[in-house]
Amino acid sequence: MPDAEQLFDEFPTGLLVTTVTGTILKVNRTFCAWLGMERAELVGRKRLQDLFTMGGRIFHQTHWLPTLAMQGSLSEVKLDVCHKDGHTMPMMLNAIRRTKAHACYDEISMVVAEERNKYERELLAARKRADELVVKERAVQAALKVTQARLRQALRLGNLFLWDVDAATGTRRYEDDVARLLGYGAPQPVSGALYAEAIAPDDREGERQAMESARARTEEGYNCTYRLRGADGVERTVASIGQGFFNDDGTLAYFVGVLSDITESTRERAQARDRALFAEQMVGIVSHDLRNPLSAILMGARLLGHGETAENKLRVLGHVNSSAQRAQRLIEELLDFTLARLGRGLAVTRVRLDPHALVARIVDELALSFPDRQIVHRTHGAGECMADADRVAQLLGNLMGNAMAYGKPESAVTLTSVLREDTVVLSVHNWGEPIAPEVQASLFEPMVRGDPGGSSARSVGLGLFIVRAIARAHGGDVRVSSSRADGTIFSFTFPRD
The missing domain is CATH 3.30.450.20 (PAS domain)
Structure with missing residues (x-):
């Protein structure tokens, strides 16, 4: 079998490779034979346009080069090419521009135009045969009408x-x-x-x-x-x-x-991509976040087994307890997420309660968790409402945790409970870097965090998604506003009864 170089050299059409300005870099033996010239007389010594007649050179300058620059290719260009002895040969040229390793070059193929005459004669014969089919036009038109009717039915279907x-x-x-x-x-x-x-x-x-x-x-x-x-x-x-x-x-x-x-199919593809991406991210983050508390629990167990002093045992037990609680919170968030997104929604058991008293109890508990931070509770209005105390505590715990993580440590975090005639509003306010508007739009989606300044706080990213699910389970909703002038406020609004 001939190799690639032999195939190029003996190909039955003229083949050239030139620079973008026309200098011949490579040419096959077939083209050299047509022109009666040696390869050494062409490569590096001649430009493509040098082989054309005057009219061909003008065409090369005004049409060939601009078209290749804009479109990257030329096809079926007929030009006269000069033989070594001075006579000209009509040839049909095709060209394509290639780019490799930041270098551009043109690949050109040529065939002697006389070969095209046979093709044109065959084309004329085919046209004659086509003309003979005109007599069948009426039958074809009738068949076309039937086809169009069938097409329209297929389009509707x-x-x-x-x-x-x-x-x-x-x-x-x-x-x-x-x-x-x-x-x-x-x-x-x-x-x-x-x-x-x-x-x-x-x-x-x-x-x-x-x-x-x-x-x-x-x-x-x-x-x-x-x-x-x-x-x-x-x-x-x-x-x-x-x-x-x-x-x-x-x-x-x-x-x-x-x-x-394609609205529905586009939506389904987007949802499928989102689900795949979410699952991949979730596995990675959950694996990481469960590994740390479980490692701490195992380490604590080993230390307790080595007979530590009573004081050290208490300290180790504190670490074990804290790590177990972190793992438990993570698992609970994943279960809530599964119910909210993949199941029938979060379940709430609403009972009549005093929201101010509930918030006050939550503030007391949070004060123990954040002894170095100032927490302020403000109340407006009086009375009772229907709510799930545990879920409301979970919601406010998430919002307060975010406020502590991303707010200014030296500034107070304010929790406000407001009873209106028909609604209850519970809001958490903190000072700090504002959440960007483009982030706010998707803040309550899973795997989204509103960290504005590279905080080291880490979470699965389900907290605010679950906050919104709890709010909606109460027939309400949660909103956020954030600016440097007014701080960041998350507001949970739900019907009073």
Whole structure:
């Protein structure tokens, strides 16, 4: 079998490699034989344009180089190439620009144009045969109508919609069923302007560029995915594909396209990616966060087994107890997350209670956990409400823990309980670096933390997700506001009864 170099050298068409300015770097034996020149007379000594006639050199300067620079390729360019003895040979050229290791070069193939004459004669014969088929046009038109009817039924079954472009005006036209994509309950006329207005503003420029590229006779055609804002307030994601067909003079003959509503499939793919990513992150973080307290428990057990003094035993038992509580909190958070996100939601047992008294008890407990921090409890209003005391304590514990972790250590953390006529508001305020607005938007999603300054505090990232789940289980919600001037406030609002 011949090797690659032999195949290149003996290939039945002329093959050249040149710099972007035309200097010949490599040429095969076939091309040398056509020109009656030795390889040494061409490589490094001649430029591609040197082999052309004057007209060919002008074309190379005004069309060849700019087109290669913009499009990266040229095809079916017919030019006269000069033989060594002075006569010219018509040749058909194709070129493509390559880039490797920060260097650009052009690969060029040439065939003697006389070979094309045979192809053109065969083409004429084929055209003649095609002309003979014109007599069958009526039968074909009838069959086409049947096919179109079948196509329309298939489009309806596949939830697909047709559109095209008016070749004379360039205006896009949509079938009446497209109105359903725009949020209308029944088919109705859809103008190009109405459809364009429904495209999401952030997607309009990309869609416009895709269409312009397709109408520039590119082989790729039109393929674009964008969002539509419907009259019913629903945002839908659509995939739009199309293809232009052009006359011999380059003018548009017709352009047809199909729209497909991919909203649900797009949402499902995004959810699947999120679930996979969340599971991967969760395994890593939980493994890390459980390892530390379990290691401390095991170490404490070993120390107690070595007969430590009573004072040391108490200290070790304190570490063991603290580590066990950390592991227990982590497991409880994971169980709550499973119920809130993957199950039927968190269960709450609401009983009548005094929210001020409940918050006061929680503040007393937190004061023991954070003896060096100032905690202030403020109350407004009086009376009772319906709530789950344990879940409310869990919610406020999470919010207070965050306030202690991310707030200024020297500033007070304020817990306010307010009873209004129909609602109860429990809020936690702290001073410190504000939470960025873009983070606030997703702060209550799992695996999201609002750490603004690289705090060393570490958690699984489920706390605020569970806070929101508890709030919603009470028929309420939780909100956050954060700024440097007003500090950070988390507010839990729920119905009083």
